[in-house]
Amino acid sequence: MRRWLPYPLVALSLLVLWLLLTGSTSPGAFLLGGVLAVAGSGALAALTMPAAHLRRLATIPALLLDILVEIVRSNNAVARIILSPGGTSTRRSGFVRISLDMRSPHGLAALACILTATPGTVWVEYDSSDGTMLLHVLDLIDDEAWVRIVKDRWERRLMDIFE
Amino acid sequence: MNQAADLPLWAALPVAALVLLGAGLALVGSIGLLKLRSFYDRIHAPTLGTTLGIGCVLLASMLFFSVLQTRFVLHEILITAFMVVTTPVTLMLLARAALYRDRQEGSAEVPPVPPAAPPVKE
Numbered sequence: 001m002r003r004w005l006p007y008p009l010v011a012l013s014l015l016v017l018w019l020l021l022t023g024s025t026s027p028g029a030f031l032l033g034g035v036l037a038v039a040g041s042g043a044l045a046a047l048t049m050p051a052a053h054l055r056r057l058a059t060i061p062a063l064l065l066d067i068l069v070e071i072v073r074s075n076n077a078v079a080r081i082i083l084s085p086g087g088t089s090t091r092r093s094g095f096v097r098i099s100l101d102m103r104s105p106h107g108l109a110a111l112a113c114i115l116t117a118t119p120g121t122v123w124v125e126y127d128s129s130d131g132t133m134l135l136h137v138l139d140l141i142d143d144e145a146w147v148r149i150v151k152d153r154w155e156r157r158l159m160d161i162f163e
Numbered sequence: 164m165n166q167a168a169d170l171p172l173w174a175a176l177p178v179a180a181l182v183l184l185g186a187g188l189a190l191v192g193s194i195g196l197l198k199l200r201s202f203y204d205r206i207h208a209p210t211l212g213t214t215l216g217i218g219c220v221l222l223a224s225m226l227f228f229s230v231l232q233t234r235f236v237l238h239e240i241l242i243t244a245f246m247v248v249t250t251p252v253t254l255m256l257l258a259r260a261a262l263y264r265d266r267q268e269g270s271a272e273v274p275p276v277p278p279a280a281p282p283v284k285e
Binding site: 017020021023071072075078079082083093095097112113116117118119120121122123124125134136138 | 191192194198201203208216238241250273274
């Protein structure tokens with residue numbers, strides 16, 4: 001089993017992806033998708049990625065919902081900043097350096113995607129030697145508040161899942 | 164599009180609203196690209212179009228084709244997944260390239276390389 005399917009979750013996602021792309025659930029589509037899934041996950045094994053051990057999968061739906069809410073909220077905030085006529089003079093943007101406790105590469109990748117996909121914040125740089133990351137914030141009012149948001153809202157919950 | 168006339172009113176209204184909202188957000192993002200001053204500010208603007216903007220358009224597309232073909236059309240979920248994974252990578256790449264260049268030029272606007280880090284290799 002391990003030899004043929006080194007990454008069962010990846011293989012399953014590839015199969016689902018294929019079925020969604022072809023838009024059919026005929027035996028032929030399953031067969032072709034199955035071949036693709038085995039070949040794709042086999043190719044991934046050749047890259048020798050660091051293994052990910054997902055835990056507490058039950059917390060993922062709530063996390064995804066929070067990400068969605070945050071994206072809608074910050075879309076609104078950034079749209080207001082852009083459309084406000086004279087607001088650019090009072091607004092201050094800048095960099096915040098945040099020291100992270102998370103070391104799992106998959107968790108860090110997820111955190112980077114969450115922060116960058118949310119309008120108003122961009123993950124700029126990560127320094128693996130001391131575990132700090134650099135965040136650029138469009139509307140920077142309080143540095144400490146951002147450190148708290150990143151650590152409490154996202155990092156702690158991602159650590160529950162990935163570490 | 165001719166089939167659009169076959170769409171019942173209860174579906175046409177949310178589809179129209181979602182398409183308009185999505186297009187509006189993409190427009191605001193583009194205005195932001197024009198209006199914001201520094202590179203690091205501008206990098207935030209297109210995320211409007213690539214998150215909620217594209218989300219609204221894709222929802223409208225799913226609703227439109229699901230109602231017209233009376234079956235669930237779910238390709239759009241794949242587009243969403245690919246957007247969520249690829250857009251941040253592009254933005255991070257751009258931001259890091261800009262940061263690298265600004266540091267090379269000794270710009271005072273960007274934070275310096277942290278002291279604990281090893282020297283940057285060419």
